[in-house]
Amino acid sequence: MSGENSDSPQVSAAPLQHTVNLKLVKLGYHYLISYSLYLLLLPALAVVSTRLASLTFGDLLLLRDSLRSNPATLVLCYALMVFLATLLFMKRPRPVYLVDFACYKPSCALKCTREFFVEHSARTGIFTDDNLAFQKKILERSGLGQSTYFPEAMFETPPKLCMAGARKEAEMVMFGAIDELLQKTGVKAKDIDILIVNCSLFNPTPSLSAMVVNHYKLRGNIQSYNLGGMGCSAGLISIDLAKQLLQVHRNSNALVVSTENITLNWYFGNNRSMLVPNCLFRAGCAAVLLTNRSAAHRRSKYQLIHTVRTHKGADESSYNCVFQHEDDEGKVGVALSKDLMKVAGDALKANITALGPLVLPLSEQLLFVFNLVARRALRMRIPSYIPDFKLAFEHFCVHAGGRAVLDEVEKSLELTDRHMEPSRMTLYRFGNTSSSSLWYELAYSEAKGRIKKGDRTWQIAFGSGFKCNSAVWRALRTINPAKEKNPWMEEIHEFPVRVPRVEAIRT
Template sequence: MDSGGEIRIHQQRGLPDFLQSVNLKYVKLGYHYLISNLLTLCFIPLIIIISIESSQMNIKDLRQLWIHLQYNLVTVITCSAFLVFGFTVFIMTRPRPVYLIDYSCYRAPDHLKAPFNQFMEHSRLTGDFDDTSLEFQRKILERSGLGEETYVPEAMHYIPPRPSMAAAREEAEQVMFGALDNLFTNTQVNPKSIGILVVNCSLFNPTPSLSAMIVNKYRLRGNIRSFNLGGMGCSAGVIAIDLAKDMLQVHRNTYAVVVSTENITQNWYFGNKKSMLIPNCLFRVGGSAVLLSNESADKRKGKYKLVHVVRTHRGADDKAFRCVYQEQDDAGKTGVSLSKDLMAIAGGALKTNITTLGPLVLPISEQLLFFATLVVKKLLNKKMMPYIPDFKLAFDHFCIHAGGRAVIDELEKNLQLLPVHVEASRMTLHRFGNTSSSSIWYELAYIEAKQRMQKGNRVWQIAFGSGFKCNSAVWEALRDVKPSCNSPWEDCIDMYPVKLVA
């Protein structure tokens, strides 16, 4: 039989399987809509009965009801007072909504780009790496998912490199001030109206602090609440948002700015320990600045509303605590070591995080399925695979921290996402590399640049960091969101998505 015949036979055999999968898909969708609207469906007969009864009530019945209320005036007044008091307490104590007005991502100048060949040539000429280490770095670069246009700091472009405190300060200023200048220009917000400032940078914490550098640069007011978060890894951006949110609950009618960055200049590794060479190949220059507000008037001009923040910390476990660890190698050279157990630990942290997040965001249909399979597994079949909730029913967009290709692959598989859901993460990794805590903002900017963000869409930002931590932030779009001026994707979005080498 010819090959064409074989293909036709295979297609015919595959058709029932395809139809079965389609049928199951629509059965699940039908179940989801039925459960989600069950309360409404139950109320319809009740509303009809009440309407019929009301239409049959005559004037005499209404007069008797009024007389009954008059004789029970004290009861009516007491109930009304309790209702008014309860409503007032609810209004006064409910959490104030937090709105994201705008954000900005720093884009380094072109002369700081580090193509693979240039990166490898510089590594060879420094003389700090042996042949085995050079070959290891080359393989990591090829498999990393990074493209040819990522950026490394100025000090790393010299031969030999010139890491110093002054150079590290210069990198921090370029990134933070570049993002903030663009943010203030786009929003037309006076820096003196900023009441809360939160800065996070894991590995570079000079004195005066990075937050103090921003206060000095923009002449921020003297009573500003400023915070500087250090050593908290790539998930610190979500932690900073959570801290700003809490501060906005206390201090009313003000703005908060969150600046997320990482500093590479003084944290480049010049040794030959393989687990400490990986960060050199992945981390690149980047940073973001986010403007938040708790003023109700800002809802009209805001882009997003903060819905949930869920934080998970696995630091009590020794293995998790040491899986991303800054230390010195045997030669006394400092770097960040990544454990071989990193992906397994990240998976465990993710599981804990989504166990908390799931009930907050998943429709009741998915929660019932998850609970039912959990009961069956406990009582009847302990080997039964646990049901993985369909988070695509809860979120329209996913911003997975662009920590590396393996991280994105693992979450795509575990959360059963489609390629389009991880496109923003993969393209951010390709264009900008791992920019640490700011990567989730480059990803959100990609979604906006592709004009995919519609009013009411929900976005899940999820990040992992040393400690070990897994943190999530959920945002809801207040309008059809378009990219702001000077978006990091402004002149290159038409070239993306690019096809990545397997």
């Protein structure tokens, strides 16, 4: 026994040491390339400094007399400098700040345990025994915990799926999130200039944005938008739309509300590909206040640095992989294709290819280009190089669409358990809240006290269509969790929890 124990560290030490050495070599390469520009500029700076130091007082007097004798040249130089400075000032993008955000936390009475879900589904008398067992397995392996939330209509027997119930759910989550946001920021409803509401599956008339305008008595000249049918990535589409509008409208505040509605979109049928969303989606909402007012810089939490949107809808398999339609019995549901993970992976690759040059250090960009040239031009049989985005970001918020989605992103980007913790804990505690999940994840990092001034956060969202969207934020100040109010604060000491990893279930 003692011999086996003494040998085991020696067996694992060599690969571990090899991995550590490779990491050190790559880190040294990264620093060398990152600071090489400064090293190259030092000789040029030294030459210029030497030339300037060699100028005598007489040389300066000669230059002054030359300019005085040519006033037209002097005026032209001044005019050119003023013109270029003005052009640069007018063309530069306006900074967009995130003042604060709020995530709605339903009451304890609306918590849905796995046992309740299965029992309640059985009481409807609609699902076959096999499909009840299938849903139970999905719940056990999905990564969802015992404290996710359903709307009130889902607790009735049979569930009261009607327009009134759906409106009630929308009002509950949206007004709850907006009320908290207005309270946190001190902004009055009349100070909101732009309103964007996104909800994929529930689009009543009047719209959800009109519902918000009516409830808060917003101004008559408000710029109001309602986005529907854009899936779980619509939250970042709303952020991108707000960014574009804030480039046009000066001194404006933009309110973005991201949610999804469950009441009218529950599937009561026995098509297994349509049963999976029943098991994953839960009630939730996030409200975000953005502004381009320069005075808001001091009190804002983040600055929006980049938004990158990728749409793969031209490809048929991508377009059809998340599709709302009727089953053989005429019951409407959202079907998930077996190709979903492959489609999501392809969309992610396309998105990071566009995002990489904007955020990655030069060292990673060079490695990516060399790999591309070797594979495409030299026909070398080597694997594709995935850039190390951990060098560009301190925090990752990956849409909590399901355990399989998170596993795929973690593997593709080679992220650590700590990087994935906000996403996995959000899925466990709140379930898939669609477009608002990214904000529950950022709230988790804030509640843990991990957001420091200057930190960069990457939000990644996937949605039907098929889309993959990204947003990059930089923290303007260190977030003190003791001063925060978000849905995690009362129980953050209980997290992270261990979520067993199991194999996915085939539909």
